[in-house]
Amino acid sequence: MFRRLPDFPAGPSLTIDFEGEALPARAGESVAAALLAAKVAVFRATPVHAAPRAPWCMIGECHECLLEIDGEPNRRSCMVQVRNGMKVRRRQGP
Amino acid sequence: MPSKEYDAVVIGAGLVGAAIAYGLVRIGLRVAVLDEGDSVHRPSHGNFGLVWVQGKGVGRPEYARWTLESSERWFDLNASLVEDCGVDPGYRRPGGITPALSEDELCALKTMLERVRSESAAADFEFEILDDARIRTLLPACGPEVVGGAWTAYDGHVDPLRLLRALHASLDLHGARVRSQTKVRAIVPLPGGGFEIAVASGPSASSEDLAGYDPPKGSSLDGGETNKRLQAQRVVIAAGHGSKALGSMVGIEVPVSPEHGQILVTERTASILEYPTLSVRQSDEGSILLGGSKEDRGFDISAPVRTSAEIAARSLRIFPQIAKLRIVRSWGALRVMTPDGFPIYAASDEYAGAFAVACHSGVTLAANHVWQTSRWIERGTIPPEMACFSPRRFESPSSDVSKIA
Ligand SMILES: Cc1cc2nc3c(=O)[nH]c(=O)nc-3n(C[C@H](O)[C@H](O)[C@H](O)COP(=O)(O)OP(=O)(O)OC[C@H]3O[C@@H](n4cnc5c(N)ncnc54)[C@H](O)[C@@H]3O)c2cc1C
Numbered sequence: 001m002f003r004r005l006p007d008f009p010a011g012p013s014l015t016i017d018f019e020g021e022a023l024p025a026r027a028g029e030s031v032a033a034a035l036l037a038a039k040v041a042v043f044r045a046t047p048v049h050a051a052p053r054a055p056w057c058m059i060g061e062c063h064e065c066l067l068e069i070d071g072e073p074n075r076r077s078c079m080v081q082v083r084n085g086m087k088v089r090r091r092q093g094p
Numbered sequence: 095m096p097s098k099e100y101d102a103v104v105i106g107a108g109l110v111g112a113a114i115a116y117g118l119v120r121i122g123l124r125v126a127v128l129d130e131g132d133s134v135h136r137p138s139h140g141n142f143g144l145v146w147v148q149g150k151g152v153g154r155p156e157y158a159r160w161t162l163e164s165s166e167r168w169f170d171l172n173a174s175l176v177e178d179c180g181v182d183p184g185y186r187r188p189g190g191i192t193p194a195l196s197e198d199e200l201c202a203l204k205t206m207l208e209r210v211r212s213e214s215a216a217a218d219f220e221f222e223i224l225d226d227a228r229i230r231t232l233l234p235a236c237g238p239e240v241v242g243g244a245w246t247a248y249d250g251h252v253d254p255l256r257l258l259r260a261l262h263a264s265l266d267l268h269g270a271r272v273r274s275q276t277k278v279r280a281i282v283p284l285p286g287g288g289f290e291i292a293v294a295s296g297p298s299a300s301s302e303d304l305a306g307y308d309p310p311k312g313s314s315l316d317g318g319e320t321n322k323r324l325q326a327q328r329v330v331i332a333a334g335h336g337s338k339a340l341g342s343m344v345g346i347e348v349p350v351s352p353e354h355g356q357i358l359v360t361e362r363t364a365s366i367l368e369y370p371t372l373s374v375r376q377s378d379e380g381s382i383l384l385g386g387s388k389e390d391r392g393f394d395i396s397a398p399v400r401t402s403a404e405i406a407a408r409s410l411r412i413f414p415q416i417a418k419l420r421i422v423r424s425w426g427a428l429r430v431m432t433p434d435g436f437p438i439y440a441a442s443d444e445y446a447g448a449f450a451v452a453c454h455s456g457v458t459l460a461a462n463h464v465w466q467t468s469r470w471i472e473r474g475t476i477p478p479e480m481a482c483f484s485p486r487r488f489e490s491p492s493s494d495v496s497k498i499a
Contacts, residue, residue: 047364048380063361063422074361074420 002036004029014084025082032058032065032078035088043067043077044091068092098288100126100326102471105281105291105340107272108138109254109456110463111332112261117468119268120174126324127265128293131275135335135352135395138258138456140427142357142385143377144370145458147248148190148221149206155214156482157436160462162216165248167461172252174464179267181260183252184378190249191224191233191369193240193412203244221246235366237414251370253377254457261460281329281343283445289329289344294321330471331450334430335393344448346440347485352428353454354391356401358384360419367413374409374416382416384409388429397426429454432488439467439483441476449476450485 004026011027016034025034032055035043042052043065055065060079067077068089077088104115107129115127147165151158165187172185194200204223211219222228222245229243230236262272276295283289331340331348341348362380370376373386384405402424410417430452432438437453449471453459470476476484 046380047362048378066361 001039001041004033004037014082016082016084016086016088018088019090027082029082030058030078031067031069031080031082031086031088032076034082035077047091066091098325098327100124100324102126102328102330103128103289103291103324103326104330104332105278106130106331106333106336107262107274108136108332108334109141109258109261109460110138110334110451110453111330112138112258112265112272113456113460113463114330114332114451114468114471115265115270116261116268117464117466118471119265119270120464121468121472123472125265125270126326127270127272128276128278128291129272129274130277130333130336135393135428137334137355137427137429139255140357140425141254141457142355142375142383143251143254143257143457144190144372144375145185145187145250145252146190146370146372146455147458148192148244148246148372149203149210150455150458151214152206152209153213154436154482155210156479158210158214159216160437161455161458162214162219162248164459164462165250167465168250168252171461171464175257175260175264179260179263181256181263183254183257183260185250185252186378187248187250188369189245189247191229191243191245191371193229193233193236193243193371195239195241195411197241200242200244207244207246219246220248233367233369233413235413235415237410237412239411245369249370251375251377252457253379257457257460278333278340281331281340281448283344283448284325287446288325288327289445289448291324291326291329292321293324296320328447328449328471328474331448332452334452335428337430337450337452341440341450344442344450345444346442346448346450347488348438348440348450348452349433349485349488350430350438350452351433352391352393353431354387354389354394354426355385355429356387356389356397356405356424356426358402358405358421358424360384360416361422363419366415371412373405374413381422382419384416391426393428395426395428397424401426430456432485434487437483438485439470439476439480440485441470441474447474 014025015022023038053064056062058078065077066074069075101123104111104127118125150161176182207221224243280292337348360382367376376382440450442448
């Protein structure tokens with residue numbers, strides 16, 4: 001669905017851990033961008049209605065891209081840059 | 095009277111103006127709705143979303159009844175908006191709870207609600223004083239400091255932004271699209287009845303201070319602004335903090351001033367609060383809103399951390415488990431306050447057909463503004479039982495000025 005732009009600066013290739021799976025990422029991009037490029041379609045379920053959600057604004061406003069990053073819940077994954085070996089999970093519990 | 099281009103021009107498309115305009119188009123009037131735009135202070139875009147009755151109208155039974163009536167009519171308003179435009183403000187009325195953090199607070203709640211019941215002579219005014227066990231069955235999230243509380247059946251809440259959007263969308267469908275970035279600069283009563291309304295519209299109309307500048311008719315200013323004149327049989331001033339200046343053009347005093355309120359919003363979470371309280375409520379999407387501050391800060395709409403900390407501290411004493419939630423937004427907004435806290439419903443004595451409305455509970459009263467206030471405007475007069483809300487009450491030094499609305 002999403003591809004990196006052809007002129008996206010080719011930084012070092014990294015690997016992040018998403019739900020136990022190793023996914024490729026590029027230095028300088030956000031966690032949300034890396035997951036979208038890896039074709040992750042659902043980032044979370046809404047807590048009341050359990051509706052599936054994915055990033056929308058990619059600039060930190062909409063809070064649709066919340067993920068648990070390195071043990072910290074509900075982080076806006078579009079605002080966090082990837083690091084090698086980062087552990088990313090979907091929201092645990094309500 | 096000669097017929098004008100519009101039966102009514104409504105100035106201000108906040109919750110008050112949009113609700114009145116919606117009532118007017120439903121009656122079948124030709125209505126124009128003018129709104130200055132994003133640069134002005136608009137509580138309709140930053141409020142708490144309660145339709146709240148509990149405790150309103152102490153010392154002014156007309157206000158207690160008026161508020162109660164609006165809560166009853168809110169079901170019809172919600173249904174009518176959904177039917178018209180498909181946008182659902184999400185009105186829910188589970189009743190509302192005011193938690194008490196001490197026996198004194200609990201006593202004061204009881205006294206207040208008994209007073210409202212006896213003053214408004216409504217023996218069926220339904221409220222319940224909750225002891226510490228009862229409040230925990232209704233709101234299990236209450237912390238150990240909560241000693242009890244009060245419940246009334248009439249309190250509820252909506253999503254206030256969806257409400258505003260639903261009103262605007264429905265106006266559009268009824269042929270009265272809100273004209274944004276359109277600032278009213280002058281209201282001129284016409285000989286023989288009716289009004290001419292001079293507007294400046296365009297991107298610069300609201301950001302620039304145009305006071306005192308009178309460009310020639312139809313001229314175009316730099317920034318793409320144009321000036322126009324509309325004619326209408328009636329004019330309704332519902333311009334929030336802008337109403338004071340506009341009212342004086344048709345001989346209506348609108349003595350409103352800003353009262354700062356601040357709101358914090360948590361990340362969304364599973365439903366833990368089944369009932370709204372006056373300062374903490376959970377939206378239908380799971381966000382918890384914390385509020386309840388009242389400060390005199392002039393027209394400053396910043397949201398200082400000190401106030402946020404006070405709001406959070408009080409909320410946590412009531413519902414300690416909120417502590418683990420992240421705050422995702424906070425903002426300040428300015429209530430449109432009258433000197434005694436009660437609303438203003440005014441018709442000009444000098445110029446028939448000119449009205450002004452101002453209130454600090456525009457969400458709560460929206461249903462009355464749609465179903466009742468619009469009728470007064472259509473007929474041209476405010477009914478005698480509403481005379482206590484005329485701004486004339488501020489003229490006499492002996493007027494009843496209690497600060498407990
Ligand atoms: C923090 C906070 C919490 C609140 N919580 C609640 C609540 O829980 N329940 C409740 O019932 N109420 C609540 N309120 C109050 C409610 O928000 C207001 O009563 C309501 O929004 C007022 O609407 P309004 O249309 O009068 O004003 P506004 O929202 O200010 O709208 C007035 C409009 O007039 C326009 N305007 C001004 N001057 C001109 C001009 N010269 N020409 C053209 N247009 C003009 C402006 O652009 C504006 O859009 C709260 C308010 C605050 C600040």
